[in-house]
Structures are given as C-alpha cells and as structure tokens.
Amino acid sequence: GAGVSQTPSNKVTEKGKYVELRCDPISGHTALYWYRQSLGQGPEFLIYFQGTGAADDSGLPNDRFFAVRPEGSVSTLKIQRTERGDSAVYLCASSLAAGGTDEQFFGPGTRLTVL
Amino acid sequence: AQSVTQPDIHITVSEGASLELRCNYSYGATPYLFWYVQSPGQGLQLLLKYFSGDTLVQGIKGFEAEFKRSQSSFNLRKPSVHWSDAAEYFCAVGPNNNDMRFGAGTRLTVKP
Numbered sequence: 353g354a355g356v357s358q359t360p361s362n363k364v365t366e367k368g369k370y371v372e373l374r375c376d377p378i379s380g381h382t383a384l385y386w387y388r389q390s391l392g393q394g395p396e397f398l399i400y401f402q403g404t405g406a407a408d409d410s411g412l413p414n415d416r417f418f419a420v421r422p423e424g425s426v427s428t429l430k431i432q433r434t435e436r437g438d439s440a441v442y443l444c445a446s447s448l449a450a451g452g453t454d455e456q457f458f459g460p461g462t463r464l465t466v467l
Numbered sequence: 468a469q470s471v472t473q474p475d476i477h478i479t480v481s482e483g484a485s486l487e488l489r490c491n492y493s494y495g496a497t498p499y500l501f502w503y504v505q506s507p508g509q510g511l512q513l514l515l516k517y518f519s520g521d522t523l524v525q526g527i528k529g530f531e532a533e534f535k536r537s538q539s540s541f542n543l544r545k546p547s548v549h550w551s552d553a554a555e556y557f558c559a560v561g562p563n564n565n566d567m568r569f570g571a572g573t574r575l576t577v578k579p
Contacts, residue, residue: 385565392572394570395557397568400565407565445511451563452563453499456513456567458510460508460509
C-alpha cells in the first residue's frame, strides 16, 4: 500500500515569502506528526494531530509556523515570512493512533531552502 | 525533560564486522525507546522499539538493542554488517509514540 507522501520534495523560496508543505498520511491513520530536521541533527518535533485537531503544538518555534488538518487526513504546514534559519527538511509521519505504541511511518520529507 | 545522546557522530566498520551504536538517554520515568534508520532519499524507518518486558529487543534487518536501566543506555548492535546498512541511525526516547525526542544521529559507513 501507499506510504506517507509529501509534496513538494524540494522547495526553494526567498526570505520573507510564504510557503505551504503538504503531507498525505497513510489511509486510516488518525495521528499525524510534523518534524523538522536541520543538517546534522535528528528530527525535532513540531506538532501532532489526532484527527482534525492539533493535540500538541508545543514544538512550533514561533507564530510564523502553523499547521492544519481540516478533514483529518491531509495536512498542510504553513510558514509565513520565511527566514534563512527555516531551511531544513520537514518530515511528516502518521500512525494508526496517538498516545500508545503504534509505529510512526515517515514520509521522505520536503527539503526547504530559504535564500 | 527527556533527551538523547548519541556520542558517535560517524562510525566506519568493515563489511562482515560487528557493529554497536551507542545511545544514552535522560528520562524521569520508564522510557519508550526507539531506533530508526534513515537512508539517503528515504524516510525514517523503525528498526526496533522497547516499551517493557525483555530488555533485549530484536528488530528488522538483523538488528538488536539492549535496554540497560542502570546505564541509561539503549545500544544498537548487529553481529555482521552488510554494505546496505550504510545509513544514518537515530535513537529516540519518549513517554509514548507521540512525544519522541531524537538524538543527533550516527552516520555509519561500511568499508568493503
């Protein structure tokens, strides 16, 4: 079956621009997670959804970052007024449910470069 | 607060040799522990996880890890490395599968 997909795979933008990154989770997975991975680092938690609601957004670095999951499936991570420090690989993962032992399945990521 | 340390940034082993990747964690309660592998252009893949029970955990691709509470460690091992094992390996800790904190990773190079 299809895994987690993320689009675009690469995004180059200019400082100050707005970007949207999309995540399609595995069908039937109710939990969806966003991470950011900077060069030479491990993934850093940003936010996770259980269904349509953001259950924990404590990892979002500031109010320029926002994520939605309006129908409980596809999610979009939105970054306003991008800064060079936002350059990273943004990873999405999904699991059957949150809060237990279900495995998170990761997508290939979107590499964001802010010039 | 939970945290993970992977002391080795880069390790090189010869094909067929044994491998041990170190992971030390800091966590106030009984942790959930994970090892993930990330190959170039691929998403993170779960190798194994520990929640409770037997402290020696078997995973996919011939990997195993041992939870040692007294040492706050969860080292990953493989008896004989294959060239296809070259990748980045991440240890993670959390209270469950939601709130994982990842280490900075260890890059494994396999010499022919």
